[in-house]
Amino acid sequence: MGNKSQYDKVLILIILMLVSFGVIMIFSASSAISFKDLGDEFHYFKRQLAFAILGFIVMGAMIYLDYHVLREFVYPIFLVSLVFLILVIIPGVGREINGARRWLGISSISFQPTEFVKLALILYLAYSLTKKDEKIRTLTVGFLPHIVLLLIIASLIMLQPDFGAAITIGIIVFIMLFNAGTRPSYIVGSVIAIAPIVYYAIVSVDYRLDRITAFINPWKDPLNTGYHIIQSFLALGSGGLVGMGLGEGTQKLFYLPYAYSDFIFAVIGEELGFIGVVILICAFSLFTIRGIRASRRAPDLFGTYLALGITALISVEVILNLGVVTGLFPTKGMTLPFISYGGSSLLACMTGAGILINISGQGGEK
Secondary structure (H helix, E strand, O other), rough: OOOHHHOOOOHHHHHHHHHHHHHHHHHHHHHHHHHHHHOOOOHHHHHHHHHHHHHHHHHHHHHHOOOOEEEEEEEHHHHHHHHHHHOOOOOEHHHHEEOOEEEEEEOOOOHHHHHHHHHHHHHHHHHHHHHHHHHHOHHHHHHHHHHHHHHHHHHHHHOOOOOOHHHHHHHHHHHHHHHHOOOOHHHHHHHHHHHHHHHHHOOOOHHHHHHHHHHOOOHHHHOOHHHHHHHHHHHHHHHOOOOOOOOOOOOOOOOOOOOOOOOOOHHHHHHHHHHHHHHHHHHHHHHHHHHHHHHHHOHHHHHHHHHHHHHHHHHHHHHHHHHHHHOOOOOOOOOOOOOOOOOHHHHHHHHHHHHHHHHHOOOOOO
């Protein structure tokens, strides 16, 4: 267990603020659609609040638990997460929603295994990279085994299908390998080798190709493929400098799809304006800075890699979500960490945050 007086209090405060802000924004973004569909304007708010409370309990446990203990359970954690990832793609076992089979659960309780596989993979990589420290620059021992593992997990995720999550874990793996000292030529070579597979995965599926077309020119088909991003533009644009006021946005009223989840940043832009989104971006940027700081100050390589992986995961997901909502990337369902509606994402992020805080409490000056 880390020294409580050394825990990064700035990091703790950022997470508290982000989660609290997220719950508030989910109520603002979901109350109308929740009342229309379910007769309860507080439905999504109450569920997210419950997950937030559970998340704080889990985060507290991870802060209290010495992160070195996780090293003893790397293989069981990773294998269990892999089993869940396999179960979710089995018809009749995994739940299918909107054509995607990404959920496991009983009755009204469900979770997305992919969210926890990301953490399990980071944990495994931190352990493996530490163990292979002197051989990490070799192709057969330090690089290829990790790439093979990445391809296996990405393939399972693509069977759901979840193209965005597969890309995310690929980015995380390459960031961790590069930081560990893998030869850049190996990384560049593998990216070039994987590129045709990614290209085929896009062009072989109509809706993915439509998203690329909409990304290039959303106004070509404004009522179909370009609808999501155009409504996002309208929300962001109408917010102006200071926004329309919390709860006063109009695009969330049955115009902007997934306003309380994937596109919640657009609601924030409309209601809190340019100033609001800049403050939010600054908060995420500060999270990244403090996460890197925890990684640099970790007392051992395992802590360094683990903190880096968690920081990279949350930061990359933020960049991808903001890129989609602002039209910098093709439309893809990506949650905004700590903010978007979704219990699995919130619990995974808060679990990772707890581990990150624990690492920050055990580091010294570097």
